[in-house]
Amino acid sequence: MKNTFVISLVTLFLGCASASEIPRTAIPLQVQYFRIDSTSLAVPDSFQAHNIDTCKAMPHIAKKVEPVYQPIAIRARVEGDIVVRIFVRTNGKVQRCRIVYASSELFNKDAIDAVMAWSFSPYKENCVAKEFIADVPMAFRFQHGHPEVFTPQN
Helix, strand or coil: CCCEEEEECCCHHHHCCCHHHCCCCCCCCCCEEEEECCCCCCCCCCCCCCCCCCCCECCCEEECCCCCCCHHHHHHCCCEEEEEEEEECCCCEEEEEEEEEECCHHHHHHHHHHHHCCEECCEEECCEEECEEEEEEEEEEEECCEEEEECCCC
16 A cells, blocks of 8 residues: 555544544534554654654645535525545545545535545655545534535635
8 A cells, every 4th residue: 555644634523533423513623634554544653743844745725615505405404514535646636535424415415526626735745745635524504594614724
């Protein structure tokens, strides 16, 4: 397996251990970076975001398309959470994605359509661009009576 970098944009909503435990009212809090090897998803004790050298660059969202809140969901006042795992190429384009968690299948297509249009600044390690994986949480909510979709800011 290639060396792969994983970004969890979930930071696991309010301290949840896995996507299946995400509460219905959760909203993404912050970005957490960690590495993955072929055997585990453990975060190495020595890895900290502030230990980035000059030949390492963390990826950032360069282009973001917001998902559509479907009219049928708005009329029915359906809210929900979804986490989409994206696989990003060395050029920062999303290659493919899959649903990791969805409280309602109603939001799946719109979430996938949105993240497939996203792009990122390249993740670089040792001055070489690397592919990475990211979990992108989305919360479909009504705020003050209006539908809104909350997605990571960067």
